[in-house]
Amino acid sequence: MLIHTRSVAHKVFEIWRSSERFTKNPDVVRLPSGRLMLIYCDTDSHWSQENQILTLLASDDAGSTWFKHRELVQHDIREDEERLVTPRLSRLKDERLVVLVDQDDNGHFHEDQPPGILAFWSEDNGNTWSEAQNTGITGFEPDRVMDLPDGRLGVASQVMRGETQEFANILSCSDDGGQTWYEQATIAHNGYHRFCEGAIVILDEGKELACVMRENHSAGIPCFVAFSQDMGKTWSKSQMLPFAIHRPYAKQLADGRVLVTGRHVNGGMGTYGWCGDLRVEAGQWSVGGPRQQFVAELTADALIIENKPEHECRYTLLPPECSKSEVIFEAQMRVEGENGKAVAFLSVSSLGPQGNLLQIAPDWIMLNKQTVDFRKPVDMTHERTVTIHHKRGLLEVRIDNKTLISGCIWRESQPLSDFGGGDPFKRTQFGQIGEAGRSFWKSVSYSVKNPTLPDTEWRWETSDGLWPDNYQREHLIQIHANPPGQKARPDHGYSSWLMLDDGRILLVDYTNFSDDPGRAHLVGVYLDQEDIN
Numbered sequence: 001m002l003i004h005t006r007s008v009a010h011k012v013f014e015i016w017r018s019s020e021r022f023t024k025n026p027d028v029v030r031l032p033s034g035r036l037m038l039i040y041c042d043t044d045s046h047w048s049q050e051n052q053i054l055t056l057l058a059s060d061d062a063g064s065t066w067f068k069h070r071e072l073v074q075h076d077i078r079e080d081e082e083r084l085v086t087p088r089l090s091r092l093k094d095e096r097l098v099v100l101v102d103q104d105d106n107g108h109f110h111e112d113q114p115p116g117i118l119a120f121w122s123e124d125n126g127n128t129w130s131e132a133q134n135t136g137i138t139g140f141e142p143d144r145v146m147d148l149p150d151g152r153l154g155v156a157s158q159v160m161r162g163e164t165q166e167f168a169n170i171l172s173c174s175d176d177g178g179q180t181w182y183e184q185a186t187i188a189h190n191g192y193h194r195f196c197e198g199a200i201v202i203l204d205e206g207k208e209l210a211c212v213m214r215e216n217h218s219a220g221i222p223c224f225v226a227f228s229q230d231m232g233k234t235w236s237k238s239q240m241l242p243f244a245i246h247r248p249y250a251k252q253l254a255d256g257r258v259l260v261t262g263r264h265v266n267g268g269m270g271t272y273g274w275c276g277d278l279r280v281e282a283g284q285w286s287v288g289g290p291r292q293q294f295v296a297e298l299t300a301d302a303l304i305i306e307n308k309p310e311h312e313c314r315y316t317l318l319p320p321e322c323s324k325s326e327v328i329f330e331a332q333m334r335v336e337g338e339n340g341k342a343v344a345f346l347s348v349s350s351l352g353p354q355g356n357l358l359q360i361a362p363d364w365i366m367l368n369k370q371t372v373d374f375r376k377p378v379d380m381t382h383e384r385t386v387t388i389h390h391k392r393g394l395l396e397v398r399i400d401n402k403t404l405i406s407g408c409i410w411r412e413s414q415p416l417s418d419f420g421g422g423d424p425f426k427r428t429q430f431g432q433i434g435e436a437g438r439s440f441w442k443s444v445s446y447s448v449k450n451p452t453l454p455d456t457e458w459r460w461e462t463s464d465g466l467w468p469d470n471y472q473r474e475h476l477i478q479i480h481a482n483p484p485g486q487k488a489r490p491d492h493g494y495s496s497w498l499m500l501d502d503g504r505i506l507l508v509d510y511t512n513f514s515d516d517p518g519r520a521h522l523v524g525v526y527l528d529q530e531d532i533n
Helices: 470-475
Strands: 013-016 022-030 036-043 051-059 067-076 084-091 097-103 118-122 153-161 166-174 182-188 195-203 208-215 224-228 245-252 258-264 270-276 295-298 303-306 314-317 326-336 344-348 356-361 364-367 375-377 384-391 394-399 402-408 428-432 438-449 456-461 476-481 496-499 505-511 521-527
Touching (some): 022 496, 022 505, 022 521, 036 084, 036 097, 036 505, 051 084, 067 084, 153 195, 166 208, 182 195, 182 208, 182 224, 195 258, 208 258, 258 476, 258 505, 270 470, 270 505, 326 344, 326 356, 344 384, 356 384, 364 394, 364 402, 428 438, 470 476, 476 505, 476 521
Parallel strands (some): 195 245
Antiparallel strands (some): 013 521, 022 036, 036 051, 097 118, 153 166, 166 182, 195 208, 208 224, 245 258, 270 476, 295 303, 303 438, 314 428, 326 384, 326 438, 356 364, 364 375, 394 402, 496 505, 505 521
């Protein structure tokens, strides 16, 4: 298991397990009495095939122990009821509680489909609840209901726009305390990025709003943020953030920083956190580090990666926009190992329908497939400059500036979609391939000129004394790990947290770590201030 350079995984404890069930997507609030209340979806699997029970838990000891408070509602697909997906729980300024939950994605994801987000209201701290109210809010995967500084209620959701056939994050508002809702604004939509699961953050006591968004292609594309200075009526152009998290949960701390937590999809697998200034960091991206345990050493001369079974040291870069992007991907490196077996690689996604993988063995290089045209003998045990260059449909692989392999790149681009990071064809990466041998990396540079998106320039040299994923190593916090190679695909990361009176932060999440397929449980962790500094 990968233990990140900044980790609180040893502090995680189990808070709830429903026998033979998949418990997911918890959200927690504090009541005026000090009691904590949590809602989660109790279901038969991650994507339920049978029934879903929205269940409320409560804690009277700041989250150390929990008891079942009540079941809010149950739907059963087998009885022609719609699937309940992700509940969100809010405590409003008027002390009402409200639960939002989206129904079956397939029935409500498009702007031409009817709305299906339900609301349940409580005026007695969760003891009794209203019947389901169809809010009329468009889309699915809503954020929490927020008290906006101008007195309105607001909630972010996502919806597909028919014109582009891509997601937009939108803000819906209510002027009458949640009785009726209207679409206030599009937060982010450009027809390329798949903006979703936006989390509204109130900054500086209401002077500004931010929306931190998941980008659902993933594959090395990070989260985005947009800002509003007029209570959500208009929004700035979306900008990249230096982390890639699914279902970001974000709030501003008393010191002005914003803590964002969620499912990490560009490096170590598990739930991670980031804490910093959104406005300062907006517009940046960072290199993704290894997703599981690895053996590597950073010396003055090289980054030395040692291949071992069940180990994997790979670094993920921002992918090109499409097959019309010009790419120069270059490394000074060498390998050691058994002849005929690949030790290292460089890969470029987006170019062509399948992506491109250059494997490097001690005695050859090979692009994509084992034919005489794409596998060339070369002594890679001596330091070489390896270059992948694509421009206007011509892809060339050069060793020490000599072209050894050429190939055509058709205009169709590879559909970007990769959450796990295990297939180098689906990402732009460099590092380890295979279970034996060593690779020595002196420098890596990456330059991309895109047709419409901003260009990319990145360079790393071992002489700088920093790891390629140095930003992640210094700024991200591993909250709990969930490595690949288990019985079921790792599943986790729809987290929630709140500040306690003693200055600690209680975070709750779900995970299937060590569970049988189709099962998951809820976990908690207390974060101290030193954990997020």
